Amino acid sequence: PELNLLPLRRGGSVENDNVLCRTMIGEIIAIGNELTSGRITNTTSAFAARELFLAGHEIYAMHTIGDTPKLIGEALKRAIRRVDFVIVTGGLGPTTDDLTNEAVAEALQRPATLNEAILEKIRSQLRDPDGQLDALEKLAWLPEGAEVLSAEERMAGHLLVHDDIPVFFLPGVPVQAQKLLVDIVLPRLSGWSGCNKYQRMRLYKTVGLPEHEINQRLMPLEQEKQVSVGYYPVDFEVHVSLSVSGSSAEEADTLLNDAEQRIQETLGDHIYGMDRETxxxxxxxxxxxxxxxxxxxxxxxxxxxxxxxxxxxxxxxxxxxxxxxxxxxxxxxxxxxxxxxxxxxxxxxxxxxxxxxxxxxxxxxxxxxxxxxxxxxxxxxxxxxxxxxxxxxxxxxxxxxxxxxxxxxxxxxxxxxxxxxxxxxxxxxxxxx
Structure with missing residues (x-):
């Protein structure tokens, strides 16, 4: 059955001096037969979800879909109806099984158009343009209205705004997708949401305590208004997410400091690091x-x-x-x-x-x-x-x-x-x- 996330779109809004601040809710769609067959582990979605959380956004659904245009199109249309932004990875390459753009053209009625700038970029990087250009020209055909994310990369990814919802299309290669996410996608989302000054996030990484015991110890903190705590077993650790929101930057900072102090006092040296630390x-x-x-x-x-x-x-x-x-x-x-x-x-x-x-x-x-x-x-x-x-x-x-x-x-x-x-x-x- 379809998840009903419509009531959660643009949730957590607060008004302050007539400026609307909101937590943006997103969805991640990973595409590729290599993922659905288990040949390749989908590390990009996990990386994206973690970075988006630390930037103040929430991911309410993650999907992995094979190279089937109909399923890709259905997932994309469903996501656009229920969340504030969508991130799609994979299926942008030059081979016959890279079908993401074809699926977008069909599902969203955005016919592919030739991007001359990308084509010229490809041509300039080829030692033998006449012999290789035909095979790589597919990279330059983007859905109508798409904006290239990076002029520096051949596999640049692109942004398509459909029904006022930004959809970011990133390469399937993890290192390429992760670089675009950090350098371009996160700053763009920050500009859309206007929410970072009211919301504060922390991720605590712990060792030596089981998840249920951490949950018991932090249960009083969970009862606090404007504070959200989550627990995530990762390999042989337990990560504890902390999210606070306030009607002003000062209030959010105060809430964060108070909650952090309580977590640190409660878990002590079982906390080994925070956020991206290993x-x-x-x-x-x-x-x-x-x-x-x-x-x-x-x-x-x-x-x-x-x-x-x-x-x-x-x-x-x-x-x-x-x-x-x-x-x-x-x-x-x-x-x-x-x-x-x-x-x-x-x-x-x-x-x-x-x-x-x-x-x-x-x-x-x-x-x-x-x-x-x-x-x-x-x-x-x-x-x-x-x-x-x-x-x-x-x-x-x-x-x-x-x-x-x-x-x-x-x-x-x-x-x-x-x-x-x-x-x-x-x-x-x-x-x-």
Missing amino acids: LAEVVGNLLRENRLMLSTAESCTGGLISSQLTSVPGSSEWFAGGVVAYSNHVKEVLLNVDRDLLRNYGAVSGQVARAMAARLAARVGTKISLSVTGIAGPGGGTEEKPVGTVYIGLFYKNKVKDTLHHFSGRRKEIQEMTAQTALDMVRRVLLEK
Whole structure:
């Protein structure tokens, strides 16, 4: 059955000095057989929804549709009837299965017209215009009335305003769509809504508490007028959204400050970051503030922790490097782990985890070192040490400790939970006074 969102269009309005401020409600439509078949994960819709939320907008529906013009047209017409803006991704390319513009032409009665500027842009970028132009000319045919979003890109995306509703068409390639969304779409929507000065948004990222417990702790805050709280499990974290609205910028700021203080007091150090921060970024900032270099010794995670750390720009300031010591031989040779420890306690043990962290710190000269060793599965487990058994070691301030964890799930999930828990262990020890 069709969702009835009509009463929610342009919701949350407040009047102030004859200026109407509103929260804009949107819908995202992702197009492509590669998405509906499961060959490609639809990361763009999640990225768009998160960025739109942080900009003060709300997404009430997200759809994934194959390259079928009739279904695309139906979804588009339905969205235009019930929300304030629509974002469509995919189906804008030059191949025969890129059918978004054809669907728009049919559904909205907007026949395709040749955009000479785009055509010239394509021609100027081709080494052999005569041989390739025919294949790429499709990119220059846009629905009647469409406005090109960027003059710099060949796959520029476009904006079509239909029945006073802005519809943004973005490329299916995630990096292209995300750049256009941040650089062009969000500023354009901000100009339409006029709402940012009255609404404030925050996204808190937490670890170590289940969703239901966070909900119980924050229930009193949910009862407050002009305050909205939401809970979203993301991978092995829980994200808490906070939205406040007021009749003036000052009131909205006051409401936000009060609500933020209550959330921080209630959840404490389970909050690791806000908005777009990642756990690796937070750890990196703490290491930088403490003028520390971190080293890592990984077994069961196979370099995942190092990968997450080095994905942060500027990580060379606080990350010395890591060793993937998968076999016992490498643990002995590169980390100087005693053979007797491995023989007596096994590679998956607190004793070995501590030795990995301490010996690596000594070998590379860092004051803090992290290690992980465990059984990620699906095989290798025993009754004494089942799959999911993980030891995390940490060397800091000339002391070394280990913690034992029992994770569940598939191999990748166990590795990701191990990496997250290990980084959070570093975060917490650096927060200690």
